[in-house]
Each structure stands twice: as C-alpha cells, then as structure tokens.
Amino acid sequence: MMSPKLLELQHLKYLDLSSINFNGTRLPYFIDSLSNLRHLDLSFASFGGRFPSQVGNLTHLQYLDLSGNDFNRVENLNSWLPLLSSLTYLDPSSTNLSNVHDWLEIESKLPKLTNLTLWGCGLPSPVIHSSTLFNINSSKSLAHVDLSQSQCTSPSIFLWLSNYNASLVLLDLSNNSLTGLIPSVIENFTSLVHLYLYQNKFDAVNLHSFSSLCSLQELSLGNTSLSGQFSKFVQMLSMCVQNSLEYLYLSDNHLSGSIPNLTNFSSLKALSLSRNQLSGTIPESIGQLSNLEQMDLAMNALQDVVSESHLSNLSRLTYLDLSSNLLVLSFSSNWVPPFKLRYIDLGWFWGTTSNGQVISLFNKQIGEMFANSTRNFTYYLEIHLSSNQIEGPIPSTLSHVSYLDLSSNNILGSISILCEAYKSLMFLNLSNNNLFGELPHCWTHFDHLVMLDLSYNAFSGKIPSTVGSLYHVEKLKLRSNRVVGEFPSSLKNCTSLKVIDVGNNQLSGCIPKWLGVSLHKLVVLMLSSNNFNGSMPSELCRLTNIQNLDVSANNISGTIPKCLNNFTVLAQKGNSSPTLQHSYRRVDTSYGVDYMDDATFVWKGRMHSIDFLSNRLTGEIPNEITDLVGLVSLNLSRNGLIGELPAKIGKLQALDVLDLSRNQIDGRIPTSLARIGRLSVLDLSDNFIVKIPTSTQLQSFDPSNFAGNPELCEPPLQKMCVDQQETVISSNEEEKDELITWGFYVSMGLGFIVGFWGVCGSLIFVKPWRYSYFRFLNVLNDWLYVRVISIKRQFN
Known part of the structure; x- marks a missing residue:
C-alpha cells in the first residue's frame, strides 16, 4: 500500500511506482496533495477501482503513465484531463475508454502533448465533425501516437492525424478494425519514422501511399490485404527510403512474384515476407545485406538451392525461417557460417550450429530427435518439439535447458532423469505422452520452475509433499493421470x-x-x-x-x-x-x-x-x-x-x-x-x-x-x-x-399490540395518568371552542 508519509515530501517532482503489485487497491486520494509532481509513473502497478481523476489536481504534471492497471470503465475524462495543460506524455493504456466518445476533443486541450499512447483502450468512434478536426487548437508537436489494439474503426482517425503531418514520428494503428482504403492523407506524413498498420481489415492497400515517406525506418504492413507484385512494391520504396529502411514486415498478405534484388536497402535489419504467394528463387544478392539480423521467408512457394553464397555476408543474422518452401540446402562440409543463430526453422532441418539457444520444430513429424547421442544439446536454453513422433525416454543431454516442451509425442518411461539433469528448468511441458510411474520426490531441486504440465499421461501414486518447494510455480497441471490420495498440505x-x-x-x-x-x-x-x-x-x-x-x-x-x-x-x-x-x-x-x-x-x-x-x-x-x-x-x-x-x-x-x-x-x-x-x-x-x-x-x-x-x-x-x-x-x-x-406481518402485529396497550393500558390502570389525560382533553376542547367563536365573529 502507499503510505500517507509520502505527503511529507512536498518538494517531490518525480515519482515512479511502476510494476509494484498493489493488489487491485484504489489509488489513494492524497496523491493530489503532491502538488509539485512533474513525472508520475504508475504503469503496471495493479491499481484498481475507480479511475484516479484526482490526478487532475496535479497541474504541473508533464509525464503521466497509468497503463496496465485494472481501473473501472471510465465515463468522463473532460472533468480533469484538460486541467493538465502542461502534459507532454500521456499513457492510460489498457483502461476501458469505450464510453468516452469525446476523447479526440479532450486531447485537443493539451497543447504541449508530444506522446499519446492509448493501446487496448476500446476507443469508440469519435463524435466529432470533420470540419472541427482541421481547426482544433491542439498541439502541433505530437510526435508519438499509439492507438493499437483499441478497436478503432473510424476513418476520421486519419483526418485527425493529418493535423500532425509535420511532427508525427511514430504512428501505431495495429490490431484494430480499420476498413476500406488507406486514405491518401497518409502520403503527407513525411516525418514518419515508424509506421505500424498490421492486423487491420483494409479492403486494399495502395502501394503509392508510402512513396513519399522518405524518413521511414520501420514499416509494418502484415495482414493488411496488401497485394500485387512484390517487385513493384520494392521499386516504389526504392524511390525514397532505400538508404533509411531498417525493418520491413509484410507477412500474411497476398504479395506474389519473385524476390528482387534488395541490395539497395543497405540498412535493412529485418525482412519478413512469410505467408505470402512468392515464387521463384531466392536471389544470391540477399547475402550482401550485411546488416540483416532477421529473415523470415516461410510458407511461400519458393524453389531454389540455398548455398553458401546466399548467406556468405550475413554475419549479424540471429533469426532464420525458411520453412514450408521447396528449398534444398547445399553447403560444403568445411563451410563455417559467419553468423551465430539463436533461432532457425527449416521445416525438416536440424540446426548444426552449436551457438543456437532456441530450437522450434513443432509439428514436423520428427521421430528420432535424440537417437544420435553425438549431437550436442548442451547450450540450448529453449526447446520446442511438441506434436512430433519422438519416441523413447527423456534425454539426459539437455542439462542447461530452461524451457522444454516435448508435449504430444510418444515419450515413455519415468521422469526420474529430471532429478539428475534438469536443475535449470523454468518451463516443463511433458503432457500427452506415455509417461508412467510415481511422481519423483526431488522437486526441491527446481528452484526456478514456473510452469509444470504433466497432464494426459499415466502417472500414479500420491502427489509428493516436495511439490510444496516449488515456491515460484504458477501453473500446475496433472489432469488425466491416475494420481490418488489427498492434496498435500505443503502445496499451500x-x-x-x-x-x-x-x-x-x-x-x-x-x-x-x-x-x-x-x-x-x-x-x-x-x-x-x-x-x-x-x-x-x-x-x-x-x-x-x-x-x-x-x-x-x-x-x-x-x-x-x-x-x-x-x-x-x-x-x-x-x-x-x-x-x-x-x-x-x-x-x-x-x-x-x-x-x-x-x-x-x-x-x-x-x-x-x-x-x-x-x-x-x-x-x-x-x-x-x-x-x-x-x-x-x-x-x-x-x-x-x-x-x-x-x-x-x-x-x-x-x-x-x-x-x-x-x-x-x-x-x-x-x-x-x-x-x-x-x-x-x-x-x-x-x-x-x-x-x-x-x-x-x-x-x-x-x-x-x-x-x-x-x-x-x-x-x-x-x-x-x-x-x-x-x-x-x-x-x-x-x-x-x-x-x-x-415475518413482516408478525412484526407488524406485535408492534400494534405493544403500541396499543402501552398507551391505552397505562390510562386504564394508572388513575393519575388517566385524570391528567382527560384534563388535557378538556383544556384542548375549550381552547378550540374559543378559537372557532373568535374566527366566526371576525367573518361576521
């Protein structure tokens, strides 16, 4: 909890409580007494309850981050947000703003704002006229706008953004429901460096919309219905951004044709073209992209022999995915790759580099992964081999692995080998196999374990009490086994x-x-x-x-x-x-x-x-x-x-x-x-x-x-x-x-009896009270008689 002793810090200007777990408690009202605050970061602090409108009293705030909390749905921002006229950074991400229809107009009242992040806010279509959008008295220096995952559907978003075409550096509209064509106004965003439009529902994307964005370093258009010849798209980009573009993400689209020469894009660090309709060969010139770190060409119709010349100068390559194509690898036996891969997926290919840290070969019908004991698995930290046909016992050669997923295979036998060779495990998934026997008692060795899934096997016996030593475990799954007995109390x-x-x-x-x-x-x-x-x-x-x-x-x-x-x-x-x-x-x-x-x-x-x-x-x-x-x-x-x-x-x-x-x-x-x-x-x-x-x-x-x-x-x-x-x-x-x-009628009856006899019984059995009561009635009667005669005479 937040202590009221914070109020003693009257000169405090910078307060960062991010990532502290406040367990859903409300932000204390006394926060608005820290009147000198310029910077307030409450991101991912697990605050809950009513949205903290009291921060509107912190009129000197320049930086406000309320993202990643569990606040209730917000009904009104207009009562407090415009008071923060000095704000340059605002982030209430993951807060439900679905009832705040005037959110665009409120933003216009923050003249110094440069960074606005509203991801996951469920933004409604703004109730604002297009004429107003071009005349709002808002900041002309807005540089960073993130509206991702906010259910945006309205094309007026682009009209509003056109007010900042000279200042906007980053624009993220990904994971929304934007439809139709990308408006032509996007051509005017000449200062854009990072543009994310992936995961929307555009009817089509005009390639020329990006021809004038000469400052782009990162362009992400995955899953946006982008179609046409990939070579034409490259030609259009070459007009302006060939020397600046570093990240190009075009996966999950309808691009066709072959991959052209990309050597003009000398700064390119990431190229993602997976799940398109590309065909033909991979040009050897791709090996000249010496800055390339990630290359993903998976799930196309590429047909080629990939040789040393394709990869000869890719010394910085760490991620390579060529799976689900019709490719053949042809390397000389003494060739030494210039790169140090962390991830490789070739569909059917087992990585030969000893520098790998991640293996991901799930659902590849692999049957004899561990049969060859000469393979060196010592330095792999993360292994994904689920949904294959791997048989035999659990291997003992993965001593440094932290993430091991062997689920949905044909692995059999006991898991006692875990006690000897797997001290570094954090995530273990052995579900859907043929493992049997009693669960081992060595769980005290697994100080790092976060996830344990042994479901859908044939384990028997009781749950050992040593599972209570898994102090960091967050997920325990033993479904569909033959475990007996009671819950061990140590699990508490x-x-x-x-x-x-x-x-x-x-x-x-x-x-x-x-x-x-x-x-x-x-x-x-x-x-x-x-x-x-x-x-x-x-x-x-x-x-x-x-x-x-x-x-x-x-x-x-x-x-x-x-x-x-x-x-x-x-x-x-x-x-x-x-x-x-x-x-x-x-x-x-x-x-x-x-x-x-x-x-x-x-x-x-x-x-x-x-x-x-x-x-x-x-x-x-x-x-x-x-x-x-x-x-x-x-x-x-x-x-x-x-x-x-x-x-x-x-x-x-x-x-x-x-x-x-x-x-x-x-x-x-x-x-x-x-x-x-x-x-x-x-x-x-x-x-x-x-x-x-x-x-x-x-x-x-x-x-x-x-x-x-x-x-x-x-x-x-x-x-x-x-x-x-x-x-x-x-x-x-x-x-x-x-x-x-x-019960109501019984109570009413008892009340009547008590009330009646409490008054009338007293008059019947207590003579002085009775005389006083009737004397009072006589006096009242005389007074009323005199008043009536007096009023009557006045009218006469």
Missing part, C-alpha cells in the same frame, strides 16, 4: 500459483480450506472428475481472482456457499482474459521467457466459468450468484437443488451457457432469463418447473431443453396451460419487495 506454500488443474484423477478427501486462504492468486481451479467429498468450503470465496472454478463429477454435498459474490473478477463485466501469461528470468544468464497458457480453460474466447455438475449439492440456488455478472458459463446440473430460480437471474448478461438440468427446481421461469441476449445453450430439463413465460426468446429454444418437467406448459412445448391466459410475470412482480413476508 506455493503462493504464486495461478492455475491448478488436477481433473480426471482419483484424488479424495475434502476440498482443502487452505486453497482459498493461502493461494489467493488462483485464476483457474480444476478439480473435476475425482473423489472429493464433504461440503464446499466457504474459504473458497476468498479466491477473488478466480475466473474458472470446476469441481464437477465429485461427491461434494451441502449447499452452494452464498459468498460466491466475493469472486471479484467474476462480479465485473468485460474483465475476462482468454490467456494467462507467466514469465521468469534466469539469474545466471540474461535469458528470460514469457509463456502464454493454451485455451484449455476457455469458453468461446473467455474464461469466466463455474461448473458444479454431478455432485450431491442441495438447497436453493443462492441469489448472490446473480451478482457474478461476468459469468459466461454456469453448470449446476445433476444435483439435488430445490426452490425457484433466482428472480434476478437476468443480471447475468454475459452468459452463453446455463445448464440447471436434473435437479428439483420448481416454480415459474423468471422472465428476466429471457433478457440474456447472448444465451446460446440452455438446459432446464428434468426439474419441476411449471410455466415458461410467453412472448420471450425462450420460445426459440428446442423443446428438449425443457423436457422432463411434468407440469410445464406454454411454447415451445405443445402443452398449453389450463387457464389459457398469458401470465407473464412483470419485472416488478418477480423482483418483489422482500420485506412483505410472513
């Missing part, structure tokens, strides 16, 4: 865990309470298809970050905890992330790696799911579950749940799947259920429901979704209700005032 020491998946094993005992107490970072908890028993511990409600909770197909009894609405992430809209990122850096080298989880846990691109299928849960569905407005999938089927559906179930607007079948739920279906517009899977079969609300979208579901409810009537069923009346429950009726209950 692994406080960095974000993912636990032990589904489809033979684990038993109660679900441990410490899962919710100690592992508060859990995002995914998969315990399905085991033998867990007992009740659902309320301590699980402390998992405020949980996005996917699956305890299906166990023997869990008792009621569903009412505290599920403590799942903070599930109780928020639009907070789902389809992947989880894990990262770690080795202390003995400069090597670091990021790992993105696969989509195992994702439903239609989102994770938010609760699955209690096939247990012995009883009682009613708690009303609190309707507070989880971010839920995408809810499965409570095959239990013993009773009572009516929660009246406010319509609050779950994000639901795609709702399965409540095979319970004992009764009563009517609330009409609010029909207001869930995204609902595509609904199963209420085999319950005791009596009425489907008519004139709703529920009539569009198949009758089988409601089968097995003997008293159920109304379409889509053929059976009509006896009274033939359409008794759709109004929202006022289903969300009735819960104060009017049996």
Whole structure:
C-alpha cells in the first residue's frame, strides 16, 4: 500500500511506482496533495477501482503513465484531463475508454502533448465533425501516437492525424478494425519514422501511399490485404527510403512474384515476407545485406538451392525461417557460417550450429530427435518439439535447458532423469505422452520452475509433499493421470500459483480450506472428475481472482456457499482474459521467457466459468450468484437443488451457457432469463418447473431443453396451460419487495399490540395518568371552542 508519509515530501517532482503489485487497491486520494509532481509513473502497478481523476489536481504534471492497471470503465475524462495543460506524455493504456466518445476533443486541450499512447483502450468512434478536426487548437508537436489494439474503426482517425503531418514520428494503428482504403492523407506524413498498420481489415492497400515517406525506418504492413507484385512494391520504396529502411514486415498478405534484388536497402535489419504467394528463387544478392539480423521467408512457394553464397555476408543474422518452401540446402562440409543463430526453422532441418539457444520444430513429424547421442544439446536454453513422433525416454543431454516442451509425442518411461539433469528448468511441458510411474520426490531441486504440465499421461501414486518447494510455480497441471490420495498440505506454500488443474484423477478427501486462504492468486481451479467429498468450503470465496472454478463429477454435498459474490473478477463485466501469461528470468544468464497458457480453460474466447455438475449439492440456488455478472458459463446440473430460480437471474448478461438440468427446481421461469441476449445453450430439463413465460426468446429454444418437467406448459412445448391466459410475470412482480413476508406481518402485529396497550393500558390502570389525560382533553376542547367563536365573529 502507499503510505500517507509520502505527503511529507512536498518538494517531490518525480515519482515512479511502476510494476509494484498493489493488489487491485484504489489509488489513494492524497496523491493530489503532491502538488509539485512533474513525472508520475504508475504503469503496471495493479491499481484498481475507480479511475484516479484526482490526478487532475496535479497541474504541473508533464509525464503521466497509468497503463496496465485494472481501473473501472471510465465515463468522463473532460472533468480533469484538460486541467493538465502542461502534459507532454500521456499513457492510460489498457483502461476501458469505450464510453468516452469525446476523447479526440479532450486531447485537443493539451497543447504541449508530444506522446499519446492509448493501446487496448476500446476507443469508440469519435463524435466529432470533420470540419472541427482541421481547426482544433491542439498541439502541433505530437510526435508519438499509439492507438493499437483499441478497436478503432473510424476513418476520421486519419483526418485527425493529418493535423500532425509535420511532427508525427511514430504512428501505431495495429490490431484494430480499420476498413476500406488507406486514405491518401497518409502520403503527407513525411516525418514518419515508424509506421505500424498490421492486423487491420483494409479492403486494399495502395502501394503509392508510402512513396513519399522518405524518413521511414520501420514499416509494418502484415495482414493488411496488401497485394500485387512484390517487385513493384520494392521499386516504389526504392524511390525514397532505400538508404533509411531498417525493418520491413509484410507477412500474411497476398504479395506474389519473385524476390528482387534488395541490395539497395543497405540498412535493412529485418525482412519478413512469410505467408505470402512468392515464387521463384531466392536471389544470391540477399547475402550482401550485411546488416540483416532477421529473415523470415516461410510458407511461400519458393524453389531454389540455398548455398553458401546466399548467406556468405550475413554475419549479424540471429533469426532464420525458411520453412514450408521447396528449398534444398547445399553447403560444403568445411563451410563455417559467419553468423551465430539463436533461432532457425527449416521445416525438416536440424540446426548444426552449436551457438543456437532456441530450437522450434513443432509439428514436423520428427521421430528420432535424440537417437544420435553425438549431437550436442548442451547450450540450448529453449526447446520446442511438441506434436512430433519422438519416441523413447527423456534425454539426459539437455542439462542447461530452461524451457522444454516435448508435449504430444510418444515419450515413455519415468521422469526420474529430471532429478539428475534438469536443475535449470523454468518451463516443463511433458503432457500427452506415455509417461508412467510415481511422481519423483526431488522437486526441491527446481528452484526456478514456473510452469509444470504433466497432464494426459499415466502417472500414479500420491502427489509428493516436495511439490510444496516449488515456491515460484504458477501453473500446475496433472489432469488425466491416475494420481490418488489427498492434496498435500505443503502445496499451500506455493503462493504464486495461478492455475491448478488436477481433473480426471482419483484424488479424495475434502476440498482443502487452505486453497482459498493461502493461494489467493488462483485464476483457474480444476478439480473435476475425482473423489472429493464433504461440503464446499466457504474459504473458497476468498479466491477473488478466480475466473474458472470446476469441481464437477465429485461427491461434494451441502449447499452452494452464498459468498460466491466475493469472486471479484467474476462480479465485473468485460474483465475476462482468454490467456494467462507467466514469465521468469534466469539469474545466471540474461535469458528470460514469457509463456502464454493454451485455451484449455476457455469458453468461446473467455474464461469466466463455474461448473458444479454431478455432485450431491442441495438447497436453493443462492441469489448472490446473480451478482457474478461476468459469468459466461454456469453448470449446476445433476444435483439435488430445490426452490425457484433466482428472480434476478437476468443480471447475468454475459452468459452463453446455463445448464440447471436434473435437479428439483420448481416454480415459474423468471422472465428476466429471457433478457440474456447472448444465451446460446440452455438446459432446464428434468426439474419441476411449471410455466415458461410467453412472448420471450425462450420460445426459440428446442423443446428438449425443457423436457422432463411434468407440469410445464406454454411454447415451445405443445402443452398449453389450463387457464389459457398469458401470465407473464412483470419485472416488478418477480423482483418483489422482500420485506412483505410472513415475518413482516408478525412484526407488524406485535408492534400494534405493544403500541396499543402501552398507551391505552397505562390510562386504564394508572388513575393519575388517566385524570391528567382527560384534563388535557378538556383544556384542548375549550381552547378550540374559543378559537372557532373568535374566527366566526371576525367573518361576521
């Protein structure tokens, strides 16, 4: 937390709290008391809650970075952002600005702004007239604009940017939904050095749009529907940028023809032409690009013999991908490559350089990778060999490897070799193989391990207690093995865990309470298809970050905890992330790696799911579950749940799947259920429901979704209700005032009795009080009589 003692630093001008984990707490209001701040960096500090508008009081700010936090959706910037008239750098990236339609006009009120970064902000189409775009009183020195991944669709973005055609140095509009043609105004951005337009939906790209951008050093047009002859595109670029261009990314387009002579581009460091329609040969002149560091020509129709002359002068080359072409390698046996590759992918070719650090040969049908013991693997740090046909035991020659992915092969035997040869592992994926035996007890050796995936094998025995020594592990997957016994309590020491998946094993005992107490970072908890028993511990409600909770197909009894609405992430809209990122850096080298989880846990691109299928849960569905407005999938089927559906179930607007079948739920279906517009899977079969609300979208579901409810009537069923009346429950009726209950009437009766006898009983049994009361009434009567006679005389 931030200490108020910061206020004692009244002369503070520079404050950097970036990458500190504040665990979703709100930015303290006292931040605006540091009135001398010029530089404030709160990037990736895990702040949450309301967006910090109080920074608008820091009127001397020149640099403000709020990126990568978990702030709520912003409704208004106009009340505070224009107050920061001294800003030169502004970055609120990853903040939801989808309701801020005047964001362009607000920016115009920051006259000194040079850097504007709004990536991942979900920007709406700006509500602004084109005439205003050319007359805004904004900064004329805006040099850096990053609007990537912000769902931009409006062509007015280019019109607005034309105000800065003399100052703009970097423009990033990548990963958006821009359509149509690139407007001709882009030709006027003559000061551009870096231009990123990749991953958009342009109908076509005019090659001449870039002919006047003579300052370009980096041009990225991947996946932009760029078509035509590649040689013509090179000829057009040669007019202006042949001496300055360093990075050219044109992958995932429709470029055709052959690769021309590129020696005019003497500064070129990266060339990416993968996934196009290029044919012909690779010119030997490409070997004269002495500054080239990355070359990617994969997945084209190139046919050639690649010889030493193609690579002779590429001494700086570190990345080479020529895979999925029709190429043949022809080198003399004594040729020494001039480069030191870190990555090579030739589809079928095993790298011969001992300087490599990364091998990526997944899905290449390799069968005998480790058969030759003379191959030297000693210095490889990262090996990707998944989805091949590699057989035999795990090799013992990878002693320095940090990232090892041998998943989806035919590797068999035990994994005891890990204890002897793999002390540097950070990421280990051996899933989908034929490994067996008990899990080893040597996990205390793996100080660096972040990800462990042993799922879909045949491991048996108990989970060893030494897994509690994996203090840095963030992901533990043992799904679909034959593991038995209870969760080892030592696992509570692994406080960095974000993912636990032990589904489809033979684990038993109660679900441990410490899962919710100690592992508060859990995002995914998969315990399905085991033998867990007992009740659902309320301590699980402390998992405020949980996005996917699956305890299906166990023997869990008792009621569903009412505290599920403590799942903070599930109780928020639009907070789902389809992947989880894990990262770690080795202390003995400069090597670091990021790992993105696969989509195992994702439903239609989102994770938010609760699955209690096939247990012995009883009682009613708690009303609190309707507070989880971010839920995408809810499965409570095959239990013993009773009572009516929660009246406010319509609050779950994000639901795609709702399965409540095979319970004992009764009563009517609330009409609010029909207001869930995204609902595509609904199963209420085999319950005791009596009425489907008519004139709703529920009539569009198949009758089988409601089968097995003997008293159920109304379409889509053929059976009509006896009274033939359409008794759709109004929202006022289903969300009735819960104060009017049996207890309410009892309380009202008791209150009347106490109040009546408290007054009247006193007058009956206490003589002095009775005399005083009637004396008061006589005096009041006399006073009223005199007042009435007096008023009457005045009128007369």
